[in-house]
Amino acid sequence: MQDTVNQKTKYRAPSILSRLREDPQSQGLALISPTFLYLMIFMILPMVLVVILSLLTRGPYGNVVYRLNLSNYTRLIDPLYLRILWFSLWTAGLTTILSVLIGYPLAYYIARSPRNQRSLLLFLILVPFWTNFIIRIYAWIMILRTEGLLNTFLINLGVIKVPLDILYTPTAVLIGMVYEFLPFMVLPLYTSLEKIENAQLEAAADLGAPPWKVFLRVTFPLSVPGMIAGSILVFIPAMGMFVVPDLMGGAKTILVGNLIRNQFLVARDWPFGASASMLLLLLTLAVTLLYTRKAGFGEELLV
Amino acid sequence: MSEKKPSLGLRLYAILAYAYIYLPIILLVIFSFNSQKLNVRWEGFTLHWYGELFRDQDVLLATRNTLIVAFVSTLLSTIIGTLAALALQRYRFPGYTISESILYIPVIIPEVVMGISLLVFFAMINFRLGLTTITLSHIAFNIPFVTLVVRARLHGFDKSIEEAAMDLGANWLITFWRVTLPTIMPGVLAGALLAFTLSLDDYVITYFTAGPGSTTLPLRVFSMVRFAVTPEVNALSALWILTVFIVLGMGQILQRKQT
Numbered sequence: 001m002q003d004t005v006n007q008k009t010k011y012r013a014p015s016i017l018s019r020l021r022e023d024p025q026s027q028g029l030a031l032i033s034p035t036f037l038y039l040m041i042f043m044i045l046p047m048v049l050v051v052i053l054s055l056l057t058r059g060p061y062g063n064v065v066y067r068l069n070l071s072n073y074t075r076l077i078d079p080l081y082l083r084i085l086w087f088s089l090w091t092a093g094l095t096t097i098l099s100v101l102i103g104y105p106l107a108y109y110i111a112r113s114p115r116n117q118r119s120l121l122l123f124l125i126l127v128p129f130w131t132n133f134i135i136r137i138y139a140w141i142m143i144l145r146t147e148g149l150l151n152t153f154l155i156n157l158g159v160i161k162v163p164l165d166i167l168y169t170p171t172a173v174l175i176g177m178v179y180e181f182l183p184f185m186v187l188p189l190y191t192s193l194e195k196i197e198n199a200q201l202e203a204a205a206d207l208g209a210p211p212w213k214v215f216l217r218v219t220f221p222l223s224v225p226g227m228i229a230g231s232i233l234v235f236i237p238a239m240g241m242f243v244v245p246d247l248m249g250g251a252k253t254i255l256v257g258n259l260i261r262n263q264f265l266v267a268r269d270w271p272f273g274a275s276a277s278m279l280l281l282l283l284t285l286a287v288t289l290l291y292t293r294k295a296g297f298g299e300e301l302l303v
Numbered sequence: 304m305s306e307k308k309p310s311l312g313l314r315l316y317a318i319l320a321y322a323y324i325y326l327p328i329i330l331l332v333i334f335s336f337n338s339q340k341l342n343v344r345w346e347g348f349t350l351h352w353y354g355e356l357f358r359d360q361d362v363l364l365a366t367r368n369t370l371i372v373a374f375v376s377t378l379l380s381t382i383i384g385t386l387a388a389l390a391l392q393r394y395r396f397p398g399y400t401i402s403e404s405i406l407y408i409p410v411i412i413p414e415v416v417m418g419i420s421l422l423v424f425f426a427m428i429n430f431r432l433g434l435t436t437i438t439l440s441h442i443a444f445n446i447p448f449v450t451l452v453v454r455a456r457l458h459g460f461d462k463s464i465e466e467a468a469m470d471l472g473a474n475w476l477i478t479f480w481r482v483t484l485p486t487i488m489p490g491v492l493a494g495a496l497l498a499f500t501l502s503l504d505d506y507v508i509t510y511f512t513a514g515p516g517s518t519t520l521p522l523r524v525f526s527m528v529r530f531a532v533t534p535e536v537n538a539l540s541a542l543w544i545l546t547v548f549i550v551l552g553m554g555q556i557l558q559r560k561q562t
Contacts, residue, residue, distance in 0.1 A: 027394060032402050035402070038446060042443035043420075044405065044408075050419065050420045102320065106317060106320045109320075128328055131544045132506075132520075137528070147341075257415045277415070280413055
């Protein structure tokens with residue numbers, strides 16, 4: 001009897017440590033567990049709480065009453081909120097399209113530049129991106145406002161007599177958003193353009209294709225994965241953006257992001273804000289899935 | 304793609320595009336030296352606004368808060384994220400796919416959703432909003448980015464060096480400290496640099512998790528911008544840009560030394 005107990009303790013005591021030393025599976029688990037636990041507590045659990053919250057009811061004093069129902073979601077069908085939703089989709093979509101139009105030739109230019117200059121050219125795109133994004137918005141406010149630099153410049157040139165009202169309009173929001181997110185588009189586009197083998201382009205040219213046809217039939221299709229990755233990286237943050245409309249859009253420009261923020265911090269209707277967040281999340285996930293299904297991509301997203 | 308002299312049109316376009324990217328920031332810096340308070344047109348050179356900035360108690364407090372959050376969250380997220388990168392790149396274990404997908408969440412959910420989730424979470428467990436909640440949240444969004452960067456670095460890592468060290472009698476701790484860590488150090492530093500700048504820059508998540516007295520610099524800049532367009536904001540922006548340049552430059556030098 002005494003013997004077996006001793007054997008047991010002898011065997012068990014070093015077990016965890018020795019397993020860690022010998023068994024790679026336990027080593028992997030030990031290394032991943034801090035991240036896993038941390039993100040479970042500070043990312044997954046909070047999102048689960050929002051899902052539950054979206055099914056509860058707002059109390060009379062802005063508190064939360066634990067009564068399950070779907071009214072927060074049915075409220076979203078109101079034309080007022082549908083218009084906000086549509087306007088957000090429109091703004092985010094247009095931001096994405098404009099980023100492609102402005103970013104594509106730029107990415108193409110960098111991919112075509114001498115090899116030793118490419119990383120510098122790319123770095124120059126990124127530098128403004130490392131400065132604070134509110135500062136970048138502020139720079140545009142300085143330029144666009146009624147008594148701002150653009151209007152002063154145009155009036156002094158004699159191009160216009162009356163200052164243009166650009167700031168505090170949806171156009172200003174678009175200008176701000178495109179400026180903010182352009183690097184997200186250029187980077188993945190560059191990655192996929194840079195990877196194109198020269199042999200492919202030469203083959204097409206040798207077979208008699210004029211340059212525009214080479215571009216249309218070879219270069220462009222091969223750059224689609226980069227364009228998809230870039231579009232996702234631009235569309236998602238543009239969809240949830242509330243800072244640019246806050247500072248540049250005036251009172252009339254309300255996007256889903258503003259709606260959510262207002263429900264949580266101004267109207268204090270947390271359950272309704274939670275359901276709007278869920279809708280935003282579903283929309284962005286749906287768009288992402290739709291986009292990624294169209295073309296296989298992976299590493300472009302990770303640059 | 305090989306180099307082929309870009310056409311004149313494309314080169315002109317590139318010049319315009321870079322002007323578009325840089326002009327707003329250059330104008331911003333120039334007008335930080337403007338003596339006119341309304342900041343409408345150029346009046347004359349002054350350093351007045353920089354002096355004003357250093358007397359602004361709110362800005363100084365916000366700077367202190369920002370640095371505390373950035374340092375603590377960078378340190379912790381770099382350690383945790385590097386361990387995860389090692390796990391994912393080297394080992395197979397139950398829950399591998401789930402762990403990998405969780406790390407993509409911050410890339411594919413809008414920031415505002417993450418912000419309100421954390422607000423709801425802290426409110427439900429009755430945690431007072433302040434520097435602690437901001438830091439905890441920053442660690443959460445930084446871990447995935449650190450892991451991503453370090454993993455990319457581990458990709459080409461030759462495992463046989465480690466095995467050689469083990470064969471020569473080093474235990475795993477010594478092997479990690481003397482062989483693995485020095486090899487992946489450039490990746491770890493790059494990850495830490497990214498985490499630091501992300502934390503320094505963050506407005507949305509900080510906005511939802513900040514409490515009274517824990518205003519950070521982006522929050523402060525936001526309320527200044529909202530209130531008025533004064534050269535003081537320009538001065539603050541210019542100093543910020545300068546700081547980012549210095550940090551980026553240091554990063555470049557460090558990376559060059561390592562390779």
